[in-house]
Amino acid sequence: MLELAILGLLQEAPMHGYELRKELTAKLGAIRAAISYGSLYPTLRRLQAAGWITEAAETPATAEEVPALTSRRGRVVYKITAEGKERFAQLIAQAGPETYDDTGFGVHFAFFARTDQATRLRILEGRRRKIEERREGLRDVLARAAERLDAYTLELQRHGLEACEREVRWLEELIANERSGRAPTVPQRGTAGGRREETSPPPPGESRKERP
Amino acid sequence: MLELAILGLLQEAPMHGYELRKELTAKLGAIRAAISYGSLYPTLRRLQAAGWITEAAETPATAEEVPALTSRRGRVVYKITAEGKERFAQLIAQAGPETYDDTGFGVHFAFFARTDQATRLRILEGRRRKIEERREGLRDVLARAAERLDAYTLELQRHGLEACEREVRWLEELIANERSGRAPTVPQRGTAGGRREETSPPPPGESRKERP
């Protein structure tokens, strides 16, 4: 999952680790907490070893002045390669079971602007199916095992059930939107946000802006 | 987290691994997918090594008949020890930062019936604070970086923001409930569920049923 996210971000611009983490946090903030360096750096190394990204160290021109001590560890800028772009396209198009769990779906969704419509639809429907299953599981527990559970556990289930129902509705709207027409904007429900009155969503036709 | 959940469940009744997993899934189904055996069994072993639980193998009386082949691996029933109960009480009362993330909060909440009111309040408020921070982060992104993001990413943030606002409201109600009176039941919003019209929530006074 991290691999996909990094490849996707580096496709927009070359970046160094710290920057990458900030962008990742901004893009995925809705679905997960900030990514840890303990995952980020090893993954970068892995991607580099596989040849999906390359490293372009920022040596400040006059480097041979300071031989060994202090060692001047400049920022390391990472850049996606042609193979990396292929890899990203492959990862974004193929949908395994992990594509539909909370994190996997979130990451895929965050890169929907670079995903073709058929895949978008497939992923949205897969996610809906998964949430519907979770919802049914919760309903079963609530209907069949309610007397075995204490009031707090019950309230937790009720809250979870409501969240499932809400997400299914959200997905329904997105799917309907996707099928006929474009633009992911779900009709304003008056509630959250406040801003974005007329922010006309530019038709996100497939994946414009292929080259940097 | 798994450690806490296992200790909590075993406090209600001795169980073997498979059963434990099912109960875990029923109790925590609202917050996370089914727990993996790849986590469960190693954790059981760890708890056993620490002395929090003991193993009571179900050897069917006539065991010496079959010496080595087929080896008859009966179900292994786990039982919590006195030290384990202490450990549980300690874990449930102390709240580190991990207590407020999605999984940690869910597990703690699921055992609120065995938690004293002061701790319940502390955890609910900590959780609220954390969600409020996440909410502010999302609002910032939406307000300040909206034009940098594509329509799909924006919609993801909007959905996440709404979920945050909803959870804060839920927590507010629980906190208010907790402060004055008892019973975690949030006033019915007509939506989800359908059942539970008059299911009078039995006053879950602190932790009744201490001994099995």
Place this chain on the structure above:
DNA sequence: GTGCGATGTATCGGTCCGATACATCGCGGC
């Protein structure tokens, strides 16, 4: 009588996290 789904225990490789360490840079306060 035989296959097949539920029950049941267990391991292995891999992903990701949290804590920790350490170095540089700009800026405000004394």
Place this chain on the structure above:
DNA sequence: GCCGCGATGTATCGGACCGATACATCGCAC
């Protein structure tokens, strides 16, 4: 002048947890 301090920046280590996999038993439907 210089000192601390928060932001920037790279990096590792141990541990928690997952997904795939393997294997064995039991009951029952066909």
